[in-house]
Amino acid sequence: xxxxxxxMDRPIPLGVVKRLPVYYRFLTGLMKKEIERISSQELADKLxxxxxxxxxxxxxxxxxxxxxxxxxxxxxxxxIAYILGINQRKNMVLVGAGNLGKAIANxxxxxxxxxxxxxxxxxxxxxxxxxLANCKIKSIDFLEEFLxxxxxxxxxLAIPVENSTIIAKxxxxxxxxxxxxxxxxxxxxxxNIVVENVHISESLMTLSYKIQSE
Amino acid sequence: xxxxxxxMDRPIPLGVVKRLPVYYRFLTGLMKKEIERISSQELADKLxxxxxxxxxxxxxxxxxxxxxxxxxxxxxxxxIAYILGINQRKNMVLVGAGNLGKAIANxxxxxxxxxxxxxxxxxxxxxxxxxLANCKIKSIDFLEEFLxxxxxxxxxLAIPVENSTIIAKxxxxxxxxxxxxxxxxxxxxxxNIVVENVHISESLMTLSYKIQSE
DNA sequence: TAGATTGTTAATCGATTAACAATC
DNA sequence: TAGATTGTTAATCGATTAACAATC
Numbered sequence: 169x170x171x172x173x174x175x176m177d178r179p180i181p182l183g184v185v186k187r188l189p190v191y192y193r194f195l196t197g198l199m200k201k202e203i204e205r206i207s208s209q210e211l212a213d214k215l216x217x218x219x220x221x222x223x224x225x226x227x228x229x230x231x232x233x234x235x236x237x238x239x240x241x242x243x244x245x246x247x248i249a250y251i252l253g254i255n256q257r258k259n260m261v262l263v264g265a266g267n268l269g270k271a272i273a274n275x276x277x278x279x280x281x282x283x284x285x286x287x288x289x290x291x292x293x294x295x296x297x298x299x300l301a302n303c304k305i306k307s308i309d310f311l312e313e314f315l316x317x318x319x320x321x322x323x324x325l326a327i328p329v330e331n332s333t334i335i336a337k338x339x340x341x342x343x344x345x346x347x348x349x350x351x352x353x354x355x356x357x358x359x360n361i362v363v364e365n366v367h368i369s370e371s372l373m374t375l376s377y378k379i380q381s382e
Numbered sequence: 383x384x385x386x387x388x389x390m391d392r393p394i395p396l397g398v399v400k401r402l403p404v405y406y407r408f409l410t411g412l413m414k415k416e417i418e419r420i421s422s423q424e425l426a427d428k429l430x431x432x433x434x435x436x437x438x439x440x441x442x443x444x445x446x447x448x449x450x451x452x453x454x455x456x457x458x459x460x461x462i463a464y465i466l467g468i469n470q471r472k473n474m475v476l477v478g479a480g481n482l483g484k485a486i487a488n489x490x491x492x493x494x495x496x497x498x499x500x501x502x503x504x505x506x507x508x509x510x511x512x513x514l515a516n517c518k519i520k521s522i523d524f525l526e527e528f529l530x531x532x533x534x535x536x537x538x539l540a541i542p543v544e545n546s547t548i549i550a551k552x553x554x555x556x557x558x559x560x561x562x563x564x565x566x567x568x569x570x571x572x573x574n575i576v577v578e579n580v581h582i583s584e585s586l587m588t589l590s591y592k593i594q595s596e
Numbered sequence: 597t598a599g600a601t602t603g604t605t606a607a608t609c610g611a612t613t614a615a616c617a618a619t620c
Numbered sequence: 621t622a623g624a625t626t627g628t629t630a631a632t633c634g635a636t637t638a639a640c641a642a643t644c
Contacts, residue, residue: 179595180595181610181611183611184611185588185591185592186584186588188587188591189581189583189584189587189588190568190584192587193566193584207624207625207626208625208626209625215568216568216570218612218613218614219613219625220612220613220614220615221611221612221613223625223626223627223628224611224612224613224627224628226627227627227628231626231627233625233626233627234619234620234625234626235618235619235620235624235625235626235627236619236620236623236624236625236626237620237624237625237626238624238625238626239626251591251594252587252590252591252594253587253590253591253593253594254587254590256594258590258593266485267481267482267484267485267488268481268482268485270481270485271480271481271482271484271485272582274481275582275583277566277583278583278586281583281587283586283590321593322589322590322593345593345596346589346590346592346593347589348585348586348589352407352491354404354429354430356430357592362589362592362593362596363589364585364586364588364589364592366580366582366585367403368486368489368580369403369489369491369492369495370400370403370404370407371562371578371580372492372497372562372578373402373403373406373466373467373468373495374399374400374403374466374578375536375560375561375562375576375577375578376466376467376468376472376497376536376560377399377402377465377466377467378399378560378571378576378578379467379472379535379536379559379560379576380465380466380467380470381393381394382559382576395634395635397635398635421600421601421602422601422602423601432636432637432638433601433637434636434637434638434639435635435636435637437601437602437603437604438603438604438635438636438637440603441603441604445602445603447601447602447603448601448602448643448644449600449601449602449603449642449643449644450599450600450601450602450643450644451600451601451602451644452600452601452602453602599644600643600644601642601643601644602641602642602643602644603640603641603642603643604639604640604641604642605638605639605640605641606637606638606639606640607636607637607638607639608635608636608637608638609634609635609636609637610633610634610635610636611632611633611634611635612631612632612633612634613630613631613632613633614629614630614631614632615628615629615630615631616627616628616629616630617626617627617628617629618625618626618627618628619624619625619626619627620623620624620625620626
């Protein structure tokens with residue numbers, strides 16, 4: 169499939185990348201309903217965007233439809249999965265086994281998409297040794313050692329803000345490729361590592377604004 | 383303070399609204415360090431944006447700085463809080479007391495900002511009657527009744543996707559002003575209610591893309 | 597006053613939308 | 621073939637950046 173995907177000369181706008189998972193989710197839903205084809209117009213109507221935008225977004229990566237016909241749902245879903253790296257095994261470690269960490273670890277749909285939690289770390293002696301997501305929770309003291317001897321793609325930060333910077337640094341220095349952070353702080357992407365911050369509390373403030381401004 | 387905030391003739395771009403919480407968080411940090419003034423340039427440097435953007439963003443709402451001086455940290459923080467509706471009491475109900483619901487309920491900083499969970503609902507008999515965030519968990523059967531007899535601003539959806547649409551509708555029909563949804567589905571804003579979707583799994587896919595494209 | 601920095605207008609840039617020839 | 625819908629170019633729109641007069 170690789171040769172059907174455009175080599176990207178320029179970086180893809182972040183807005184485009186953030187829409188791909190939306191398309192992916194919807195297409196997966198269509199597949200479950202055994203719908204085989206869809207036009208950009210139908211897709212746009214369902215998602216509340218324009219057909220132009222969908223076609224432009226896809227055009228960054230290649231041509232995946234047929235004129236006069238539209239897109240084959242399964243094919244397009246697979247192409248987007250490929251672009252996003254879904255189903256291409258990613259090994260993750262989870263740091264922080266609080267409620268949020270537990271919620272993440274138990275979210276089975278990640279595993280189905282190829283994202284596997286290989287180890288869980290925490291600094292709470294009461295949690296160490298208990299089991300989460302098939303992993304015996306380890307002391308944070310063993311994190312660095314574990315990273316050195318295992319090929320980890322993604323480090324998940326589900327710990328309070330105080331410790332997040334030092335753990336992020338440890339990820340960076342030990343070959344982790346990306347950080348998925350839930351700490352209320354902006355961890356910056358650097359040369360060796362990319363970061364996706366999930367700012368839950370900022371999202372509540374955005375909602376609060378929307379309510380006010382009604 | 384109200385009269386210092388511009389009456390908004392046109393809706394504020396969502397991008398602007400989403401940056402305000404970032405500014406707010408940073409300014410709160412400065413306050414803790416007892417820093418009293420800051421220029422748009424300094425702020426921009428720290429946040430990795432341009433000074434122009436910060437001044438433009440604020441300009442949507444009014445003039446809060448002094449030429450030749452910059453901004454008083456406390457004043458600007460308070461103005462942004464006011465714009466976002468922080469510290470203006472919001473009553474919330476939480477639907478779903480799984481790990482994610484628990485994580486949200488225990489996140490104390492919401493309460494400090496004026497967001498209070500007034501009741502928690504779940505459909506699991508094992509959970510009903512237990513206590514979370516000072517609330518005895520109620521059966522989902524009592525949700526509608528509760529919404530009718532209490533003034534609820536925000537409904538939090540922390541349940542599987544199957545049930546989320548029906549609960550969202552119940553929120554809408556019973557005077558809830560906003561929905562904060564963690565379900566992997568796009569709940570649409572309607573005439574009477576605004577929605578903020580937190581798509582955790584989409585964020586992981588975005589990270590996955592960033593890793594691939596390195 | 598001189599220096600600094602805002603508020604705001606103007607210029608630029610990029611993203612979205614529209615249009616249409618290509619073609620299934 | 622005729623109709624439909626893409627891929628892609630061109631036009632539009634909006635957001636970001638630059639510039640600078642106002643003024644603290």
